Amino acid sequence: MKRTAVLKKLKQAAKAAGKDFSLTELTNHTGVTVGQTRSTLGRHSEIDDVTARKFFDQYAKELGKGWWRK
Structure with missing residues (x-):
C-alpha cells in the first residue's frame, strides 16, 4: 500500500x-x-500490508475496531 494512501485513508x-x-x-x-x-x-x-494493518490497529481506540475495513 502506498504511504500516501495510508495517510489519506487515516485522514x-x-x-x-x-x-x-x-x-x-x-x-x-x-x-x-x-x-x-x-x-x-x-x-x-x-x-507493507501487514505494517499498514498494525499501524491502523493503533487508532482503533479513536476510530473503532476494524475501522479501515469499512
Missing part, C-alpha cells in the same frame, strides 16, 4: 469521526496524531 476516517488529525515531520518518520493517539510512520514510498 478521511478521522474527519468522518470528528477527530483532530495532524502530521508532524520528524527526522526519519512522520508523526501522526488522531485525537489523543499518536504514532509514527516511516518515510517509505511503499508500506
Whole structure:
C-alpha cells in the first residue's frame, strides 16, 4: 500500500469521526496524531500490508475496531 494512501485513508476516517488529525515531520518518520493517539510512520514510498494493518490497529481506540475495513 502506498504511504500516501495510508495517510489519506487515516485522514478521511478521522474527519468522518470528528477527530483532530495532524502530521508532524520528524527526522526519519512522520508523526501522526488522531485525537489523543499518536504514532509514527516511516518515510517509505511503499508500506507493507501487514505494517499498514498494525499501524491502523493503533487508532482503533479513536476510530473503532476494524475501522479501515469499512
